[in-house]
Every structure is written in C-alpha cells, then in structure tokens.
Amino acid sequence: MKVAIIGIGLIGGSAAKDLRSAGFCTDITGVGRSAKNCALALELGLVDRIVSKEDAITEADLIILTVPVNILIDELLFILDRISPHQVVTDMGSTKGAIIDAIKDHPNRRQYVASHPMAGTENSGPAAAIDGLFRNKVCIICDKENSDSNAVELVERMYHTLGMRLKYMDAHQHDMHAAYISHISHISSFVLAATVLEKEKDEEAILEMAGGGFESTVRLAKSSPDMWAPIFHQNKQYLLEVMDTYIEKMYHFRNLINKNKTEELRQFMADANEIRKILK
Amino acid sequence: MKVAIIGIGLIGGSAAKDLRSAGFCTDITGVGRSAKNCALALELGLVDRIVSKEDAITEADLIILTVPVNILIDELLFILDRISPHQVVTDMGSTKGAIIDAIKDHPNRRQYVASHPMAGTENSGPAAAIDGLFRNKVCIICDKENSDSNAVELVERMYHTLGMRLKYMDAHQHDMHAAYISHISHISSFVLAATVLEKEKDEEAILEMAGGGFESTVRLAKSSPDMWAPIFHQNKQYLLEVMDTYIEKMYHFRNLINKNKTEELRQFMADANEIRKILK
Numbered sequence: 042m043k044v045a046i047i048g049i050g051l052i053g054g055s056a057a058k059d060l061r062s063a064g065f066c067t068d069i070t071g072v073g074r075s076a077k078n079c080a081l082a083l084e085l086g087l088v089d090r091i092v093s094k095e096d097a098i099t100e101a102d103l104i105i106l107t108v109p110v111n112i113l114i115d116e117l118l119f120i121l122d123r124i125s126p127h128q129v130v131t132d133m134g135s136t137k138g139a140i141i142d143a144i145k146d147h148p149n150r151r152q153y154v155a156s157h158p159m160a161g162t163e164n165s166g167p168a169a170a171i172d173g174l175f176r177n178k179v180c181i182i183c184d185k186e187n188s189d190s191n192a193v194e195l196v197e198r199m200y201h202t203l204g205m206r207l208k209y210m211d212a213h214q215h216d217m218h219a220a221y222i223s224h225i226s227h228i229s230s231f232v233l234a235a236t237v238l239e240k241e242k243d244e245e246a247i248l249e250m251a252g253g254g255f256e257s258t259v260r261l262a263k264s265s266p267d268m269w270a271p272i273f274h275q276n277k278q279y280l281l282e283v284m285d286t287y288i289e290k291m292y293h294f295r296n297l298i299n300k301n302k303t304e305e306l307r308q309f310m311a312d313a314n315e316i317r318k319i320l321k
Numbered sequence: 322m323k324v325a326i327i328g329i330g331l332i333g334g335s336a337a338k339d340l341r342s343a344g345f346c347t348d349i350t351g352v353g354r355s356a357k358n359c360a361l362a363l364e365l366g367l368v369d370r371i372v373s374k375e376d377a378i379t380e381a382d383l384i385i386l387t388v389p390v391n392i393l394i395d396e397l398l399f400i401l402d403r404i405s406p407h408q409v410v411t412d413m414g415s416t417k418g419a420i421i422d423a424i425k426d427h428p429n430r431r432q433y434v435a436s437h438p439m440a441g442t443e444n445s446g447p448a449a450a451i452d453g454l455f456r457n458k459v460c461i462i463c464d465k466e467n468s469d470s471n472a473v474e475l476v477e478r479m480y481h482t483l484g485m486r487l488k489y490m491d492a493h494q495h496d497m498h499a500a501y502i503s504h505i506s507h508i509s510s511f512v513l514a515a516t517v518l519e520k521e522k523d524e525e526a527i528l529e530m531a532g533g534g535f536e537s538t539v540r541l542a543k544s545s546p547d548m549w550a551p552i553f554h555q556n557k558q559y560l561l562e563v564m565d566t567y568i569e570k571m572y573h574f575r576n577l578i579n580k581n582k583t584e585e586l587r588q589f590m591a592d593a594n595e596i597r598k599i600l601k
Contacts, residue, residue: 135533159529159530159532159533160532160533161533161534178532179529179530179532181529208529218521218523218526218530219530219533221517221520221521221526222517222521222526222527222530222531222533222535223530223533223534223535225513225516225517226513226533226534226535226538226539227534227538228571228574229509229510229512229513229538229571230509230534230538231574231589231590231593232509232567232570232571232574232593233505233506233509233567234593234594234595234596235570235589235592235593236505236563236566236567236570237501237502237505237596238592238593238595238596239566239570240501240562240563240566241498241501241502243498244599246498246501246502247502247596247599247600248599248600249439249459249461249488250439250459250498250499250502250503251502251600252439252440252458252459253415253439253440253441253499253502253503253506254441254503254506254507254510254541255502255503255506256600257537257538257540257541258506258507258509258510258537258538258540258541259506259596259600260537260538261534261537261538262590262593262594262596263594263596263597264590264594266586266587266588266590266591266594267587269590270583270586270587270590271583273578273586274578274581274583274586277578277579277581280578281575281578281579282520283516283520284571284574284575284578285575286516286519286520287512287513287516287571288568288571288572288575290512290515290516290519291508291509291512291564291567291568291571292568294508294511294512294564295561295564295565295568298553298554298557298560298561298564299557299561301554301557303550303551303554306546306550306553306554307546307547307550308546309511309515310511310542310544310546310549310550311546312515312518313511313512313514313515313518313542314514314542314543314544314546315514315518316514316517316518316527316539316542316543317543319524319527319528320527320528320531320536320539
C-alpha cells in the first residue's frame with residue numbers, strides 16, 4: 042500500500058507516524074507548499090520522499106488531503122481529474138458541506154470519501170506531529186452512500202488503524218454539529234484571549250493567574266489562523282446561529298450580575314452544570 | 322501546631338491532606354455546615370475531628386476559612402471577635418476587596434492574612450479533595466502590611482508547605498486581575514455550556530464531538546454555582562468591564578464572519594495567538 046499525504050503538518054504528519062508504525066503502508070510520499078515544512082517532514086521521518094503533486098497522484102493507492110479547507114476544494118478537484126479507477130482519495134478537513142457540494146457531479150466522485158477525524162492540538166506544522174493523536178477519538182465519515190464501497194472500506198481500515206471510532210453522517214448535518222460544538226469552542230477561546238490581551242496590561246499577572254482556569258480555557262486560541270479562518274468562512278451559516286445564541290446568553294449573564302440577581306445567576310450555572318452528565 | 326479548617330470541601334480538604342502529610346500540624350479540626358460533608362471529611366481522614374465553630378476557634382493556632390465568599394465575611398467577623406492574640410486566621414477565597422473592606426476596622430484585623438491560592442478543579446466537596454492540588458501554583462497574599470508580621474510568616478510557611486509560589490498585591494488590584502483573567506474564563510465556559518446545551522439537541526453528538534476542543538474549553542462550566550455566584554457578585558465592577566469587552570469582541574468576530582472578511586478574521590486570530598508568548 043502506497044500512501045500520499047498532501048499537506049504534511051500536525052494532522053498529516055501524525056497520521057503518517059501511526060500508519061507507518063502500524064505497517065498500514067510501505068511507502069509514504071509527502072506534498073507541501075512550504076519548502077521548509079517539506080524538508081522538516083523528511084528530516085523527522087514523517088514521509089519517505091517529497092514529491093510533486095502529479096507524482097504523488099500517479100504513485101499512491103490512497104491519497105490523503107490534509108490542507109486547509111479553502112485550498113482543499115481545488116486540490117480535490119485537481120486530484121479527481123487525474124486519478125485512475127483503483128485509487129482512493131480522502132480528506133481530513135473540519136468542514137464537509139462546501140467540499141462535497143463542489144465535487145458532487147465529478148465523474149470520479151465515488152473514489153472520494155469525505156471524513157473528519159475529530160482530533161488535533163493547538164499546535165501546527167510537521168514538528169507538531171505526535172504519535173497516537175487519533176487514538177480513541179471519533180472520526181466522522183460523511184455521505185458514504187456516494188462513495189464506492191471499496192473506497193469506504195479502505196478509508197475505514199485506515200481510521201481503524203489509527204485507533205478511531207467511526208460515525209456516519211450527512212455532510213450538512215456534520216457541519217451543523219461541528220459549528221454547534223467544536224467551532225464555537227474555538228471562537229470562545231479566541232475571543233477570551235483577545236479580551237484578556239486587551240484588558241490585562243500586566244503580562245506577569247496573566248502568567249501568574251493562568252492557573253485559575255485561564256490556561257486550559259484559552260488553549261484553543263493558540264490554534265492556526267490559516268487553518269481556522271477558512272473553516273469559519275465555510276461554516277458561516279451554522280456559526281452565525283450559534284454565535285448569536287452565545288452572545289445573547291453572555292449578555293444575559295452580564296445583566297444578571299449587573300442587577301444583583303444572584304439566585305438567577307446560580308440557576309444559570311446550575312443549568313450549565315448539566316454538561317457534566319453528557320460528558321461523563 | 323493545631324489547624325482548624327472551616328469549610329471542608331475541595332480546597333479545605335486538599336489543604337488538609339498536604340498539611341498533614343508534610344507534618345505541618347499535629348491536629349486538624351473541621352467545621353462544616355453540611356452534616357453529610359462533615360461525616361465524609363472524617364471518613365476520608367481529611368480531619369481528625371469535627372467540632373463546633375466555637376471549639377475550633379478556641380483550640381486552633383491557625384484557622385483557615387475555605388467557605389464561599391458570601392459567607393466568608395460573616396464567618397471572618399465571627400472569628401475575629403473571638404480569637405486570642407496568639408491566633409492567626411487566613412482565608413482562601415477568590416475575591417479579596419469586599420472581605421478586606423468589611424474587616425478593616427476590626428481591632429483584631431492584624432491577626433488576619435488575606436490570601437488566594439490560585440488552584441482548584443471543576444469539582445467540589447470533600448470527596449474532590451486531592452493531594453498536591455496547590456503544588457507549583459501561585460498564591461496571592463493581599464495587603465500584607467495590614468497584618469502582623471508573625472501572622473504573615475505563619476501563613477507564608479503554610480503555603481510554602483503546600484508547594485506554592487507567593488505573590489503580593491493590593492486587594493483591589495487582585496480583584497481586577499482575577500476578574501480580567503480567571504473569572505472571565507469561568508464565565509466564557511459557563512456560557513459555552515449553556516449555548517451548546519440549547520443549540521445542540523443531540524446529546525450523542527455532543528459526546529462524540531467533544532474531542533474537537535469542546536471538552537477542555539467547557540471544563541470550568543462544571544464548577545460549583547454556590548461557590549461562583551457570590552464571587553461574581555462581589556467582583557461585579559471589574560467583571561462588567563471585562564464582559565463588555567468580551568461581548569464587543571465576540572460581536573466583532575461574528576461580523577467578520579458574516580461579511581466574509583477572511584483576512585481580518587485571520588488577523589484577529591493571529592493577534593489572539595500572542596497569548597502563546599505569555600503562557601510559555
């Protein structure tokens with residue numbers, strides 16, 4: 042099995058590490074836009090060779106796209122235009138609707154499997170790649186009925202090799218859930234960082250007080266803007282809905298504090314505590 | 322050294338564990354409002370005896386108050402009215418200004434040391450007490466010039482025993498920093514939980530997608546409303562300021578998405594990324 046990874050950063054690099062150590066493939070080629078990252082991926086042993094996109098497509102049995110979602114659509118079309126019938130392509134992007142809509146009429150559509158492994162860290166680039174990033178996490182496969190069954194089977198086998206549990210969803214349903222749960226979490230964290238950086242002029246105080254819950258809540262604000270700006274753009278519709286609810290609730294919370302409505306404030310938090318029951 | 326802990330939950334219980342194992346004291350008595358929690362604290366070996374507040378005050382060399390901050394003021398006044406000249410009292414509350422203002426003219430004011438160990442988890446009650454909760458974290462001591470030097474020394478020695486680094490601040494300055502960094506983090510997390518619970522009706526989806534950053538960002542929303550409602554109430558002034566900045570930034574972020582201003586969105590996030598430099 043030959044694998045090509047287009048975009049060898051945190052996600053692509055971490056997948057390469059575990060696919061190699063599990064013996065899933067004998068050969069991993071890498072394609073990247075940045076010469077520096079390509080050299081680093083090679084130096085770190087994430088990939089066997091850096092090749093051109095065209096060569097990667099010619100050689101690989103399985104092509105994995107791990108580029109930012111704005112670039113992903115063009116890359117996917119480029120690949121679908123060129124692949125042979127035995128080849129399979131999948132992606133690991135955080136949005137699915139726009140991608141699937143863009144390629145839905147392509148004659149090679151069925152060789153593509155849309156997937157989103159729900160795994161990551163706040164770091165990016167090949168140096169951030171780690172073993173076991175995907176283990177025991179959930180991967181969502183979208184619109185599998187529009188992919189060939191052998192293509193789906195290969196991609197499922199790859200994710201099982203990475204240790205993931207698989208869930209199946211319609212692409213737009215996926216985007217809604219991602220907006221309502223994961224993407225709003227990133228936004229609340231980015232806004233928290235921006236707020237603290239503006240209000241708190243004493244950097245030493247930030248460092249000293251970070252242990253009081255700030256450090257973990259703000260972690261996602263370290264995430265890559267190049268990765269997240271296109272995700273937010275593509276998932277605009279659902280994001281605006283959930284952001285409006287968030288703003289409304291934040292404003293309500295503010296007013297409960299302002300009007301000294303301590304009992305209602307307590308009730309708001311007791312209701313929020315319900316998240317405990319779902320998460321554990 | 323005899324220690325009395327008034328309020329034997331997560332904070333008081335964790336302090337008791339480490340003070341005992343380090344040999345800081347030979348005797349720890351506990352005082353609590355809930356009979357169930359008192360029995361549990363005894364059963365877990367957090368305290369040697371459960372006693373009345375009056376007996377705790379008579380017997381202890383050092384009295385540690387770890388009750389919610391709304392109750393704390395009355396409890397502190399009750400203690401200051403009764404302690405002998407050799408006794409010292411401290412507290413571990415998350416606000417300091419209102420407490421210090423309330424006792425500033427008390428004749429025994431100098432036997433009180435105001436402190437805030439910046440440590441905790443999202444859990445509460447004696448069963449949540451853990452070893453090493455305070456280790457390598459920061460403790461802030463406020464207005465130390467208004468406490469007797471021997472009282473400050475005893476409290477400093479206790480926090481060093483718990484493994485904490487000490488910082489010194491004016492009480493109102495403390496409350497400002499706490500609002501701008503720690504308290505706003507808790508609020509953003511409570512609002513995130515409330516938003517996700519309202520928008521996302523599919524509980525299974527929440528569980529499955531929690532790995533995409535939601536779980537860590539929402540962790541603080543599991544915190545105790547009984548502890549946090551009075552903190553937010555006491556720290557109202559600074560909190561309203563920082564919440565208004567937060568709401569304004571969230572609204573700006575929303576509009577950048579709405580108007581497809583992807584470059585400005587990217588810049589907003591790149592600026593937020595600056596938090597990386599401060600935290601590491």
